[in-house]
Amino acid sequence: MTEKLKILYIDDEADNLVGFKASFRFDYQIFIAQDVPAAYAHLEKHPDMRIIFCDQRMPKQTGVEFFDEVRSLYPSAVRILLTAYTDVEAVIDAINRGHIFRFVKKPWTEIDIISAIEEANKFHISNSMLAVKHHELQRAYSELDKFAYSVSHDIRGPLSGIMGAINLAQDTDDPVEMKEVLSMMKKSLKTLDMYIVNMHEYYSLQRGELKIKKIDFMTIADTLKDIFGMTAEVNNISFQVDIDQNEPFFNDEAPIMLVLNNLISNAFKYQEEGNADKIVKLKIEVKNGSATFEISDNGIGILRNHINEIFNLFYRATSQSSGSGFGLYNVKSAILKLNGHIEVSSVLHQGTTFRVIIPGK
Structure with missing residues (x-):
């Protein structure tokens, strides 16, 4: 069930407050306040207030003055002023300065208020979408710089x-x-x-778009053995593979191979020099419609304070790294694209385990 919009109405006349709440309480969550302190009490309790209506002619503080304050504290709330003809000049000035979204003439009608709410809600949704796009653009610019x-x-x-x-x-x-x-x-x-x-x-x-197909993890395991077999032999590393798949699994094979290839490559790359018993393990289990990968090694490990950073673009957790800084970023991106998630556990000089869970399609 969709939550009703939260609307705050401020007016020093009690009859107006009662009438407003009676008219709109079935369609919206209505909060009423007879003065500014009471209004702030509602806002502190409900910082996600969508729309604020305020009467211009208030004792001690005008509606325009109140909105001038409230916009810095609750900028996402859409501000609508209720005013008589005599206050129009001040209202227009406030609109031009960005204090309020629009005004409604008093005495208001239900049609006036409903129209204002609909316009304000559309404005809020558009602004929210714009803020998300702005954030994405800022992140893209940051990544482009790096x-x-x-x-x-x-x-x-x-x-x-x-x-x-x-x-x-x-x-x-x-x-x-x-x-x-x-x-x-x-x-x-x-x-x-x-x-x-x-x-x-x-x-x-x-x-790229996902290309869903039936995936046989035994075949993938054979491919990975071919890819890393020579590396394991030359570097005297035991490559152990365990596949448990007794049900069909559907997803995009390309990003799955990217994840496995990168994680296994790192497990081979970051072994402890001088260790006579080097091991890389790959375990894949398909169960209840999901595939779980565990890639573990007994290599150099990762410092705890680096764990949360290793998936960042161009990040290198060790001076031993000869990588490009793309690998684990690509791994995380691929997993997110597949609606999966990844966990990391590591002990310095003892090894690292990556656990990936991918849901089937």
Whole structure:
């Protein structure tokens, strides 16, 4: 059931207050006040008051003066003044200065008030939507600033590495040195390629629509074993996979693969050097229409004060990080797009576990 609009009416004449409440109490939540202190008491109790009607001719303080105060304390409330013809000049001035949304002539009729309420409510909804869009735009500008800075900074690194390797290659004919130079170039190019892949994933997530299909997690597990098998073997890391799927699951496979690929890649990347028993575990369980992923490792772990920051764009939680700062941001974006959620638990020098829950479609 939709909650009724909250409307406050302030008038020093008790008969007007009683008449207003009697006329509109069935359609709206009506609050009445005979003076300014009583009005503020209602507003403190109900800061989400949608519309405020106030009589211009009030003892001690005019309606315009009251609205001038109240707009800074409760800016989202739409302000409507009730006034006689003799006060029109002051009212027009108040409208021009933005104190009030509109005025209604006294004596008012029910049609006048209903029309004012409908207009005020539309105005409030439009303003609320505009505020949301403004916030989204501000966030987009902020991310764009960080994006421009990070791209110029992070791409410059591998490009400088390639240029340095080329300069070294020009000054040597030694096959051994040349092999080392080529290895340096390859490392820089891989970093650059990873950055480009992450950028592509980032924009795909922002713009793409979901493509729902039946997902077989055993097939996905085989693909992930192929992707990370060589990395596990070369680095002497035990890659353990456990799949429990006894029911069909429908969703978009691409963002799910993005999530799994990034989290598993990080689990391999941030292992504790010198640990003879390195482990990365992937567990997937499909139950009651949802898929739960657990990716755990016994690597370097994450400091507690970094846990809430790791999903921010371009954030790096450790100096050991060679990433672009896109990976976990893309993971969180993909999970949100799938209406899922992610949890992280980590102990420094003991390891990290990411738990992801994705509902089926």
